[in-house]
Every structure is written in C-alpha cells, then in structure tokens.
Amino acid sequence: MKQRILFVCLGNICRSPAAEGIMRRLVDENGLSGEITVDSAGTYGGHAGDLPDSRMRRAASRRGYELTHRARRIRESDFEEFDMIVVMDDMNYESVHRLAPSRQFAEKIFRMVEFCPSFPDRSYVPDPYYEGHEGFELVLDMLEEGCRNILERCRA
Template identity: 40%
Template sequence: MAAAGSKSVLFVCLGNICRSPIAEAVFRKLVTDEGVSHEWNIDSAATSTYEIGNPPDHRGQSCMRKHGVDMNHTARQITKQDFLSYDYILCMDESNLRDLKRKCSQIQNCKAKIELLGSYDPQKRLIIEDPYYGSDEDFETVYQQCVRCCKSFLVKSS
C-alpha cells in the first residue's frame, strides 16, 4: 500500500518472472540513484497464475547482476487492491494491457492509470517482448528497453 504523499507504480507482465521484475529492479535502482526512492512505492505482478511464488528467471537475474542491479522478487498475481492503490500500472504488451483493462473495468473506483511501459520509450519501441523462450540477448534487450522507458517515465511522472 502506498504511503500518503508518495507515488506508486506496479510493473506487470504475464508471469512476473522476466520482464516486470526487471522493470521493477531497474526503476528501483533509478529512483535510489536519483535520491527519490522515499517518494515511491514500487512492485511488480503477473496477469496470470503460472509462476506465483517463483523467483525471477535465472537469465534475467544474471543480466541484472551484470549491470549491477539488485533484484529481489517473488512472483505474484495482480490483486483487486493493486488497482485501487497504485497510481500507475505499466505493462509490457497488448495482451497484458487487454487483461488489465478488463480486470480494471470490473473494479469500482479503479484509480490506476494503465499504460504500456513502452509508451515511454524515446526510441518508440512500444512492445517489450517476452524473452522467456529466447536467449540471453533477449533479456539484455528487455533490460535496455526498461532502462530507457523507466528513465523517461520518472521524468514525466516527477
């Protein structure tokens, strides 16, 4: 639950073991480096139940270690409370967006602004592709996209 006067963002993908925990960790490092981490409540979640309770994908963890970014997350599914408490829910692809908008439409007083994280990409790469069936390079691509998008999001939301 977000503290009074703070901003909150929830990053969402299908399973919450690849893209969204990377985005969460990148954004957490960004706000820490900028000295504004006390202003933010940050988490990530899944639209599905597939990976609940699991740690992030080992390839994603390896990629983050390479870039010196701490990653500590256990996969969870998005809840009704998330739609009521988060300012922003940023997801990775159109399928996530459809699922989230459908869930939000069933919740009274849904306050979250639901958007594609890629809508903040200065390089205009709207979709952050799921690297799960891909290679280490695909995780690196996700990391680089998340860095660009999170920096832009932080500027626009400040």
C-alpha cells in the first residue's frame, strides 16, 4: 500500500522542504519511490511559489540534497491525500490540528521530534530562519535522523 507523507512548517521555505528533500532521497536510495510519496507545505501562505530559503538550499546542498520544492500552504484536502502529516513545532501542530476536518484526520498529525530520539533536549525542530549557519546544520541533523526513523516506521 502506498504511503503518503506531508511535512509542515511555518512558511514552507526551510524545515519542511528540507525534510521533503531528505526523505525523497532516502526513499529513492531504498528503491521505495513506488511505495512512498513525499511533499511539504506551510501553515503560512506568504511564501507560496517560492523556492526554499537560499541558506537552507546551500546547507542542504553541502550534504547532497537538492531542494527544488515550491512553497505552498497546507489545505484541508491534504488530510485526505496524506497518511502522515509531520509538523516541526507546537505552533505548526496547533495550526494543522485546527485545520483537521475531524478527530480521525487529526490522528494523522505527528511531531518530527517524535522521530528524533538523539535530541532528547529538543521539544521541537527550531526554525533556522533567524539563526546562523549552525542553526541550519542542527535542523538538518534532526531532519536526517527523523526521516530515517519515519522511513523505518513506513517499512514496518
């Protein structure tokens, strides 16, 4: 059965497109592109149509990820189209939870930190937008671990 995963952050220009790019590569490397589809969105639509932040694209590129997603806002229909909706922080969680058409659909929402056990001191994936180089690297570290664990969950 095909599994569909949507990553969500605020503007869909840093964290969620990075998670999408990381997960897409993991899926391809494991020969699962026919079984798992990936996308990303934001709770804020002000960046709709934009490429990911240039700093995130550079940081991701250094690790071999190409981020080409165009930002979009999450839609109510995403709850029907996706099996997992993975959010980056509590503000995203609350926004996405309010958008869920029912309690059943809200059960599809997960926090990325649930898949990042190596970061027990983190209760969310921080937004690197206002951070320096280290902020982008931390986010990529967290997303790489989280995506590997999500892939394992999908395979189970």
